[in-house]
Amino acid sequence: MFATSRAWTALIRHPAATTRNFTSSVQRKADFTHAVIGGGAIGLAIARRLQQVEGAQVVLIEKHGMVGSETSSRNSEVIHAGLYYGHDTLKTKLCVQGKQMMYDYCQRRNVPHMNCGKWIVAQTDDQLHALTGVHDFAKEIDVPIRWIGPEEAQRREPDVRCQAGALESPSTGIVDSHTFMQALHADFEEAGGDTALASPVTRIEPPTPDAGTSDWRIWTAPPTSTPPTPSSPTPATPPHNDDDDNSVVTASTVINSAGLYACAINNMILPASRHRKPYYAKGTYYSYPKSTPKPSTLIYPAPVPGHAGLGTHLTLDMAGRVRFGPDVEWVTSPTDLAPSGDSQRFAAALQDIQSYLPGIDVEAVALDYAGIRPKLAPQGSVTSGKGFNDFYIVKEEGVPGFVNLLGMESPGLTSSLAVAERVWEMLYR
Numbered sequence: 001m002f003a004t005s006r007a008w009t010a011l012i013r014h015p016a017a018t019t020r021n022f023t024s025s026v027q028r029k030a031d032f033t034h035a036v037i038g039g040g041a042i043g044l045a046i047a048r049r050l051q052q053v054e055g056a057q058v059v060l061i062e063k064h065g066m067v068g069s070e071t072s073s074r075n076s077e078v079i080h081a082g083l084y085y086g087h088d089t090l091k092t093k094l095c096v097q098g099k100q101m102m103y104d105y106c107q108r109r110n111v112p113h114m115n116c117g118k119w120i121v122a123q124t125d126d127q128l129h130a131l132t133g134v135h136d137f138a139k140e141i142d143v144p145i146r147w148i149g150p151e152e153a154q155r156r157e158p159d160v161r162c163q164a165g166a167l168e169s170p171s172t173g174i175v176d177s178h179t180f181m182q183a184l185h186a187d188f189e190e191a192g193g194d195t196a197l198a199s200p201v202t203r204i205e206p207p208t209p210d211a212g213t214s215d216w217r218i219w220t221a222p223p224t225s226t227p228p229t230p231s232s233p234t235p236a237t238p239p240h241n242d243d244d245d246n247s248v249v250t251a252s253t254v255i256n257s258a259g260l261y262a263c264a265i266n267n268m269i270l271p272a273s274r275h276r277k278p279y280y281a282k283g284t285y286y287s288y289p290k291s292t293p294k295p296s297t298l299i300y301p302a303p304v305p306g307h308a309g310l311g312t313h314l315t316l317d318m319a320g321r322v323r324f325g326p327d328v329e330w331v332t333s334p335t336d337l338a339p340s341g342d343s344q345r346f347a348a349a350l351q352d353i354q355s356y357l358p359g360i361d362v363e364a365v366a367l368d369y370a371g372i373r374p375k376l377a378p379q380g381s382v383t384s385g386k387g388f389n390d391f392y393i394v395k396e397e398g399v400p401g402f403v404n405l406l407g408m409e410s411p412g413l414t415s416s417l418a419v420a421e422r423v424w425e426m427l428y429r
């Protein structure tokens with residue numbers, strides 16, 4: 001997490017021309033070509049990409065005093081290979097494309113990352129069947145994958161149990177998500193982009209060409225005022241003052257990349273018939289400070305069809321620390337971020353972990369942090385099959401200049417650079 005220094009008030013370029021004395025005979029010029037709402041990994045990547053367009057002037061609007069402080073800094077930091085999300089889905093396409101872009105970008109910009117690979121392990125025949133599905137799918141989409149025999153498994157990772165079989169995904173890796181976002185933000189600002197921190201968006205008016213307005217108007221409130229209720233399909237509009245030049249900007253396009261609050265932004269813009277209700281799946285992580293057992297690769301259990309997550313897996317961070325998680329707990333608020341200390345939940349996580357790492361010292365496993373997955377359906381699954389929800393990245397019909405991103409759960413970090421490319425294509429091709 002990190003802060004930047006630019007102030008919102010400095011961003012209003014032509015306040016007199018855009019917010020006052022307007023008549024339909026005056027040719028108005030928007031303050032910005034693009035307003036990107038939300039400074040997480042995806043919003044940052046989009047803002048950076050759009051700012052590269054000649055003549056573009058992008059504003060990134062973020063409600064916190066720093067970028068990257070919500071879901072993008074509360075995840076597993078895994079560069080996913082794209083193994084789980086099925087044929088013809090945006091998640092597969094953007095994950096596979098984004099993975100390569102992420103490796104190239106991290107290399108170029110010195111962002112700490114490691115192509116450490118991952119194993120997906122099976123203890124039962126049913127789990128082996130699930131692994132076979134993953135293997136065949138990976139082959140079909142040309143993502144590197146290979147079976148690991150028992151001897152190789154024993155030699156390379158003697159602490160890891162994989163009774164029925166193991167698959168290796170060599171292109172999986174890890175990234176320092178904070179440095180990644182810092183690099184994106186630096187690129188954006190160095191290219192001339194503006195960041196509005198501590199600026200929660202509270203109201204948005206689409207252009208009304210019939211009334212002579214061709215620009216979007218976006219209001220922000222001081223950070224202390226009540227933000228829109230994210231779980232409500234119709235967020236209350238806080239009081240605002242049209243004469244307050246510091247609280248409104250205009251832009252030719254709006255990109256909704258507000259993560260857990262993206263449905264609230266959607267509902268500010270689209271008619272009631274197109275409102276969306278958000279759902280939240282919290283995932284709690286556990287730390288493990290001991291030096292053994294410590295595999296050198298990521299270890300994932302076999303995927304469970306219809307599950308909202310990928311199972312309580314073992315990941316490493318760039319400092320070599322082991323963490324376990326995340327589990328799945330459906331919650332009603334996007335601010336319910338306290339890691340869950342529920343004893344049954346903890347016992348279930350330990351059972352999962354011990355199934356593939358039997359030598360773990362359970363006394364050393366401790367609650368760490370939690371992140372929340374933005375879901376578009378109750379019980380929505382992250383993997384292909386029943387209950388699967390794809391990324392929703394749409395240039396909304398009937399609302400020119402609005403690109404809407406909803407349900408940007410995993411593998412959103414991996415996909416971020418590819419998502420940005422897709423948004424650029426939607427606007428410029």
Ligand SMILES: Cc1cc2nc3c(=O)[nH]c(=O)nc-3n(C[C@H](O)[C@H](O)[C@H](O)COP(=O)(O)OP(=O)(O)OC[C@H]3O[C@@H](n4cnc5c(N)ncnc54)[C@H](O)[C@@H]3O)c2cc1C
Binds near residue numbers: 199370412
């Ligand atoms: C437990 C967990 C594990 C995950 N693991 C992985 C993984 O290993 N690999 C991977 O690829 N992906 C992973 N993901 C998914 C990944 O973290 C997300 O897809 C990604 O971070 C989403 O980025 P974002 O920019 O859309 O959202 P966010 O990071 O949530 O950013 C949205 C931003 O919008 C801002 N905002 C919201 N409302 C407003 C408003 N009204 N006005 C102004 N600003 C606003 C917020 O403050 C926030 O900064 C995981 C997710 C979770 C929850």
